[in-house]
Amino acid sequence: MRLATAVVCLGLLLAAPFAEASTVRYTVKNRRIEPNQPMAVALQEAGLPPEQVGALISALEGVFDFRKSRVGDQFRLVMREGELDFFDYRQSTVDEWQVRRDGDKYVGSKRSIEVEKQVGLVSLEINNSLYEAALAAGExxxxxxxxxxxxxxDxxxxxxxxxxxxxxxxxxKFVSKGRILRYGEVLAATYEGESVGTKRVFRYELPDGKASFFQEDGASARKAFLKSPLKYAHVTSRFGSRVHPVLKYVKAHNGVDYAAAIGTPVWAVADGTVTVAHNTGAGGNTVCLRHTNGFETCYLHLSKYGSGVRAGSRVSQKQVIAYSGNTGRSTGPHLHYALKRNGGYVNPLNQNFPRTEPLPKNLLADFRAKVAPLAQQLDAVSVASASSQP
Structure with missing residues (x-):
């Protein structure tokens, strides 16, 4: 979609005293990159003469590679008496490039965007979904x-x-001009839920520089296995016997099916070694991992594998090992997730895995000192909310 072209007439007073005002004509053109439209073509179609197109692109050589232009990128041309005076190109709120006229040449640069890191409180009340709760809170x-x-x-x-x-x-929160660009580290968090109770975790950096989450008493927030191989997932078929949707007879369903759009990232639920990373026929593209204590997990009907995932490679918990798909004997896009213990299938949804090692005793004093002010901030919000109730 093309944006409107504006013609602006500005009065410019001549240097000589008492001379009549001279009018300089500026033309401002705003455009977006359209599908299958190279940058040079977009500039020419916006009315920039061919010789100035070359000069503009040369000015940004080594600053911005126009081969990385994307559909929807915005650019603005400011023409003075038919010649380029200023060019602005934007890909996002923090990625913007400019070309300005400097005498007889053009100078290109990446615009410096001021980004401020703040620590802020996010408070959500879930009435429908986490997504809608975030929108309602202005996040x-x-x-x-x-x-x-x-x-x-958990x-x-x-x-x-x-x-x-x-x-x-x-x-x-990383903020520019009052706008949140992205979220950084979570320092502390509390979840109060009807089905899960109260969960409370704090980020703490260990002496080796690695950070992890711990409960207030120093117990690890981590468990050997995650609750799910997807961050958000809708269970469409549970563990146990069922009428197979393709074969049309009762068959053991040795896993859990999650509805997931093709390309949804699938993460390893635990550290492990890849034992299978190939097409298994009915299971389609499949990844299986061997874990400690006789556990094995398998992920079926994938669209593609994660980077470096192949038989024999090591993967870590939360690493993206594949992307969901619709391969093999499948009636629609989904992920089939199976868990084995000592060679036999078990229900992934009713497992209760132990937590990993707690903080060493010699770090507890430092941990408590650092999380105390974070806990006070979380509690202050809770108290304020309670006192506002009628």
């Missing part, structure tokens, strides 16, 4: 994904969420 809906990551060991954000559940988090 970017991506905060739902951030919280799903933090509570991935909460399945499709099955476990109930109306009236509350979530609070102290989180880094």
């Amino acid at each position: 970017d809906p991506i905060i739902g994904m951030v919280l799903a990551d933090v509570f991935a060991w 909460i399945d954000f499709y099955r476990d969420v109930r109306r009236g559940d509350r979530a609070r988090a102290l989180v880094e």
